[in-house]
Amino acid sequence: MARFIKKQKHEIGLPPDELLFRGDKKSEEVTIRVIDFDSKNLEENALNELTGVLKYQEKKTVTWLNIDGLHNPGLMQEIAMVFDLDDLIMANVMNTTARPTVHEFDNCIFISVKMLQLNEDSGMISVENLSLILTESILISFQEKKGDVFEPIRERIRKKKKRIRNGWTDYLAFALLDIVIDNYIYIISVLGEKIEVLEEHLGQNQPDASVIKKINAYKRELNFLRRNIRPAKEMILALSKMESEFIFENTYVHYKELLDNMNQAIDSSDSYREILTDQLNLYHTTISSKLNDIMKFLTIFSVIFIPLTFIAGIYGTNFEVLPELKFQYSYFIMLAVMVVMATAMLIYFKKKKWF
Template sequence: MIHLPTLPKITRFIHKSKHDIGLAPDELVFRGQKKTDEVVIRVIDFDTETLLEEKLITVEDVRQFKNDNTVTWVNVDGLHNTEIMKDFTSVFDLDTLVMAEVLNTEARPRVVEYDNCDLISIKMLRVDDTTGKTIVENLSLVLTDNVLISFQEQKGDVFEPVRERIRMQKKRIRNGKVDYLAFALLDIVVDNYLYVISVLGEKIETLEENLLINPNQKVINEINNYKRELNFLRKSVKPAKEMIFSLAKTDSDLITAGVYVHFKELEDNISQANDAADDYREILSDQLNIYHTTISSKLNDIMKFLTVFSVIFIPLTFIAGIYGTNFEYVPELSYKYSYFVMWGVMVVVAIGMLLFFRRKKWF
């Protein structure tokens, strides 16, 4: 049984701090929320034969891998320490614009080519196994000649399958360069888009069954909640699609021709995620229309029922009103069975009108 994640509540779709207004584009200021107390730097260095995996103390410790012939993956958890980010700028001779972009967690997904590196930014979705909530954080990848640096907002990610492939000496990733490693990470990110959307889609499809059986206020509240959650996902998926399509068209010296083929695969997967999000959005709109149509139909049935009985009792009330008048001379008063005749006329009128309405298929 799939555990359905609960997506976070959305207060707004864009956040801009007043303190960020007027800052220079290359100002190394953390623009985001602090999500971890400690900045953790982990490194995996490998080639076809060797593998080194360890936790580093300082950024300076990364310098030893800078000019090696191996592929080095440096993963940084936590972005709030600007001094550490300055050290990365110094060790890898990066443009300050690169690190300024990394520190801006509200930035739109993008790919930018610099003189000695490429920057890829994308939103990463993952489901917390303990709470079931979907966590969204900004992921930045900095590609250099033989080092890939991934920057995340907090510890814990979805990249463990990639690490396992490296440890298990999978041929393609161990023979590849940093560009293929970057593809492997982006592939995991996009796969999680598909997973989160599919889980939400399962709830939407289940809701459609309940909608037809028992439409009520609880159903309409769930529809509105799912629309909000889906809009939240689309906020990450649509810009990511634009970024990946741009990435597949770049002419970077750091990306080999063989890896561009894999980026085409990413285009297909992100398009599938985007199309699924759009499809479920249309389904929710259709469900909303079905709800209102069903409620209107039920209301019409109720009004039809009440109208039929109202119309039936109008002539009966008329007859009763006549016999309830207080005239001194009423011919029927002297007739012994007048009371029963009155009831007979009323029953005949009621049955006749019911048969007439039934023949007209009014109810």
């Protein structure tokens, strides 16, 4: 399956609000978790059905509803009914291949972004779609599979950290996006370390076939990463400029911090991409230089042996009268002339700096 764009033939021509799961199924079951809190109280539950969340709608607290698994159209339809959401929002939630975006509706803000994870063994980057629906008192997050990427946020809530416990859903959304973007920077830093190690290796050793494989692998993963984080920057920029009733004035400064982090991530990825390009050029230059040295050596070797072959050819002629053949030391004289001629040619080539 293509990593950069995915489109199934049966999806062509469907209406945009069709509740159809688009993407690769990453979880067999759908789980629902809820955290309800304010500055003093905390309630954390796992729900078997969506009706369990109804009691939180009337409370003056912050409710974080997290849903893992996006392939159940019936549940998505139920969520739309319970929270009075447009079907287009739920269709976008189920489209895991969609570009990161942000849209404001009458009763919520919809946010979509890509979460990236680096497999330390294979070195490949995997992608997961994250959708957020931000309302006045409820934040609904949708993940393709269950994971612990947001566990630090849950720990901050449990440990009664003031900012998150005193904030509202807009600050909670910022905290989740901050985790996602921090992971971007982490992945870039890991790739960057490998690229810098490869750069040192190129500077100290002759390149071999494994070098070009590593360069191409790093370029592939870096391009995949940049393809996902650039639209995320556009989304964060739009979010930071959005004048919405669902975002408090004092929260905008945090969204601008996210924008700064995105700029840092993109600048770093661009820098490492340029380094890889320079490494690739250095590799080809080194290989070409090495080939030139080999050709120079072979040329010098051939030039030296041309006169020697000429001399040997004379004594390999088939004339009956060759006076030199009668000399007692003719053979040794011929060898001495060949050695002197080869030595003289090497000295001459050295002075000319031909090798």
